[in-house]
Amino acid sequence: xxxxxxxxxxxxxxxxxxxxxxxxxxxxxxxxxxxxxxxxxxxxxxxxxxxxxxxxxxxxxxxxxxxxxxxxxxxxxxxxxxxxxxxxxxxxxxxxxxxxxxxxxxxxxxxxxxxxxxxxxxxxxxxxxxxxxxxxxxxxxxxxxxxxxxxxxxxxxxxxxxxxxxxxxxxxxxxxxxxxxxxxxxxxxxxxxxxxxxxxxxxxx
Numbered sequence: 578x579x580x581x582x583x584x585x586x587x588x589x590x591x592x593x594x595x596x597x598x599x600x601x602x603x604x605x606x607x608x609x610x611x612x613x614x615x616x617x618x619x620x621x622x623x624x625x626x627x628x629x630x631x632x633x634x635x636x637x638x639x640x641x642x643x644x645x646x647x648x649x650x651x652x653x654x655x656x657x658x659x660x661x662x663x664x665x666x667x668x669x670x671x672x673x674x675x676x677x678x679x680x681x682x683x684x685x686x687x688x689x690x691x692x693x694x695x696x697x698x699x700x701x702x703x704x705x706x707x708x709x710x711x712x713x714x715x716x717x718x719x720x721x722x723x724x725x726x727x728x729x730x731x732x733x734x735x736x737x738x739x740x741x742x743x744x745x746x747x748x749x750x751x752x753x754x755x756x757x758x759x760x761x762x763x764x765x766x767x768x769x770x771x772x773x774x775x776x777x778x779x780x781x782x
């Protein structure tokens with residue numbers, strides 16, 4: 578079973594009683610961050626993990642993906658004022674990107690396959706194509722736990738597959754839209770949720 582939730586960090590404050598409920602590693606991370614927006618995102622991520630996954634310290638994989646000692650599979654992503662958490666019975670990855678005005682072709686050269694770049698150059702709605710592809714790649718590499726060490730330009734997802742065979746495993750994708758952001762879910766569970774659920778921050782406190 579796979580679930581995905583999001584919350585808005587504008588609704589949360591850095592109160593001491595919130596911080597004290599989190600593991601030491603999360604509190605230390607929040608303290609090291611400089612910008613208020615980043616502090617709120619990290620606090621919100623910590624509260625989501627505490628509610629849905631565990632209230633203990635997490636273990637990091639080889640490429641930095643966090644794992645819970647109780648064996649729960651989860652993944653966190655944040656962008657702008659949003660934090661997303663995906664939960665599953667198997668490996669899972671998610672990505673959220675708030676829409677920005679970019680030079681999409683120039684930015685795409687960093688991570689896109691040559692076929693993807695060609696299609697990006699030809700499509701009319703470059704923003705929609707760019708974010709569909711970017712979030713798909715991010716969610717996939719987070720699902721397989723490879724992180725930024727994975728050469729994303731070697732993988733062609735320009736057809737926007739809902740199912741991908743890779744390394745003898747099958748991965749499934751699902752897109753969710755907010756008014757100003759796109760969210761992608763990737764997991765080995767083919768039974769993906771139809772909607773993404775919003776969690777009010779007071780439920781986390």
